[in-house]
Amino acid sequence: MSLPPDKNGQDKTGIVLTPEQKKSRDHRNLAIALAVGFFVLLFYVVTIAKLGPGVLTHPAE
Amino acid sequence: MSFVTGTRAEPHISIAGPRDYFDLLKPRVMSLVIYTAIGGVLIVPGPINPVLAIAALLAIAAGAGASGALNMWYDADIDAIMRRTRKRPIPSGRITRQEALAFGLTLAALAVFTLGIVANWLAASLLAFTIFFYVIIYSMWLKRATPQNIVIGGAAGAFPPMVAYAAITGTISLSSLALFALIFIWTPPHFWALALVKSEEYAKAGIPMLPTVAGPDRTRRDILLYTLLLVPAGTLPYLMGFASAFYGLLSAALGLCFLVLAVRVYRNRTGDIANKIAMDLFKFSILYLFLLFAALILEKSLVHLNVLV
Numbered sequence: 001m002s003l004p005p006d007k008n009g010q011d012k013t014g015i016v017l018t019p020e021q022k023k024s025r026d027h028r029n030l031a032i033a034l035a036v037g038f039f040v041l042l043f044y045v046v047t048i049a050k051l052g053p054g055v056l057t058h059p060a061e
Numbered sequence: 062m063s064f065v066t067g068t069r070a071e072p073h074i075s076i077a078g079p080r081d082y083f084d085l086l087k088p089r090v091m092s093l094v095i096y097t098a099i100g101g102v103l104i105v106p107g108p109i110n111p112v113l114a115i116a117a118l119l120a121i122a123a124g125a126g127a128s129g130a131l132n133m134w135y136d137a138d139i140d141a142i143m144r145r146t147r148k149r150p151i152p153s154g155r156i157t158r159q160e161a162l163a164f165g166l167t168l169a170a171l172a173v174f175t176l177g178i179v180a181n182w183l184a185a186s187l188l189a190f191t192i193f194f195y196v197i198i199y200s201m202w203l204k205r206a207t208p209q210n211i212v213i214g215g216a217a218g219a220f221p222p223m224v225a226y227a228a229i230t231g232t233i234s235l236s237s238l239a240l241f242a243l244i245f246i247w248t249p250p251h252f253w254a255l256a257l258v259k260s261e262e263y264a265k266a267g268i269p270m271l272p273t274v275a276g277p278d279r280t281r282r283d284i285l286l287y288t289l290l291l292v293p294a295g296t297l298p299y300l301m302g303f304a305s306a307f308y309g310l311l312s313a314a315l316g317l318c319f320l321v322l323a324v325r326v327y328r329n330r331t332g333d334i335a336n337k338i339a340m341d342l343f344k345f346s347i348l349y350l351f352l353l354f355a356a357l358i359l360e361k362s363l364v365h366l367n368v369l370v
Contacts, residue, residue, distance in 0.1 A: 015072060015074070017074065020076055021074045021076055024075065024076045024077060024078050025075075027078045027079055028075075028077070028078065028079060028082075030079075031079035031082070039171075042119070042175075042179075043178075045112055045116075046113065046116050046178070046179045049110060049113055049116075
């Protein structure tokens with residue numbers, strides 16, 4: 001696994017993902033995104049449930 | 062894992078997908094935990110906020126999943142030996158031990174934190190203790206040290222209804238302790254029935270299960286003794302007044318069936334028939350717990366929906 005030489009003509013070594021590795025990484029990233037989104041939604045819903053219907057009433061009214 | 066440049070060693074790059082991480086959570090154990098925890102929620106006498114109850118159940122499920130991942134992290138060596146566990150994500154090479162450890166610890170912290178925020182810190186502490194008990198006391202210590210491993214370790218599986226009850230009420234009650242006792246006493250005959258059949262596998266993996274250490278005869282006797290305790294323990298919800306007469310009758314009838322099977326296991330000690338009867342008891346034990354909690358969940362749901370008074 002090597003990359004093309006850099007501007008000084010030096011060989012660089014690096015990691016090039018295989019299509020399978022890239023695909024599984026994308027799937028993991030998507031799962032993490034969904035989990036974080038779910039977590040945000042859960043805390044939003046729980047906050048509303050804890051505050052109750054009074055959350056919509058302004059104290060000054 | 063090394064990413065140092067200049068070395069010729071190939072770095073580890075994961076090909077694990079979300080499904081592999083899901084398998085780390087031991088989904089079947091997790092579903093049993095959710096199921097019994099629902100029972101713990103519904104035996105609460107007063108009104109229940111459904112949103113907070115569902116959020117608490119999700120946190121408890123995540124805690125159970127974290128315990129499963131941490132158990133697989135620690136037990137990867139013996140999981141690779143036993144046929145039943147060989148295809149798990151770590152022994153099959155899809156996830157490394159370090160990845161499982163990081164995943165399990167993160168999930169455990171998130172689960173405890175979430176339960177503390179959405180419910181209360183007594184429930185969160187109980188959940189943290191349950192994870193600690195399953196991973197440290199059971200997996201890392203008792204499992205490989207004593208044939209009483211699943212007797213004491215069974216407490217970890219018995220805690221979820223108590224955690225769920227505490228999440229709704231902020232307290233521990235005798236009724237939630239009764240559900241704890243039911244699962245705690247159910248665990249030894251359930252696992253020993255399986256261990257009687259799979260004793261060679263456990264011996265190969267070096268796990269000191271009762272049949273391999275004390276012999277199948279002693280195991281059969283202990284299964285019978287625990288079943289004698291289980292029959293009255295199963296009826297406790299009725300005797301303590303938080304389940305109906307229907308539940309009382311059902312638990313007595315199922316307990317009697319359990320006892321008949323345990324006596325058959327005690328009497329039939331050789332040949333294929335002995336293994337078959339032990340497997341029958343193992344399968345029935347699952348049905349027993351499933352039906353008792355189904356009855357409890359059903360009648361308590363009707364009470365909360367004001368269908369039954």
